[in-house]
Amino acid sequence: MTQDKPSTSSSEPGSESRSESGPEPLDRPAAEVSIRLDQFLQGCGVATGGQAKRMIQAGEVLVNNLVETRRKKKLFVGDEVTLDDEIYVVAMDDGSDDLDTRE
Numbered sequence: 001m002t003q004d005k006p007s008t009s010s011s012e013p014g015s016e017s018r019s020e021s022g023p024e025p026l027d028r029p030a031a032e033v034s035i036r037l038d039q040f041l042q043g044c045g046v047a048t049g050g051q052a053k054r055m056i057q058a059g060e061v062l063v064n065n066l067v068e069t070r071r072k073k074k075l076f077v078g079d080e081v082t083l084d085d086e087i088y089v090v091a092m093d094d095g096s097d098d099l100d101t102r103e
Contacts, residue, residue: 034074035090037063040081044088055083 035043041052041061052071059067062082063075075081079090 032076033092034076036071037061037068037073037075037081038071040075040088040090041083044081046083046086046088060084 037056038049038052041047041055042049046052047055055061056071057069059069060083061068062080063073064080065082075090077090077092081088081090
């Protein structure tokens with residue numbers, strides 16, 4: 001008698017795992033570098049951690065022209081973050097794998 005090995009994927013309904021920020025877009029590679037929205041705002045120098053949390057939850061921050069209220073929303077290269085009529089574009093820092101948070 002042989003036993004089947006457990007499968008790493010499941011086709012059962014409701015077995016999908018979801019991140020807090022929802023499913024990732026299908027057009028993004030899994031290994032693409034990302035940064036959380038609250039961390040991005042801190043890196044830009046526009047807010048402390050607590051300030052970023054309050055601004056995001058209050059609906060004062062737009063990501064790609066849509067109101068975003070999730071602090072842990074993943075941002076990718078090319079995403080635009082708008083706060084107080086200022087637009088910040090997510091970009092890679094030259095020479096490293098880190099995201100650049102400059103305006």
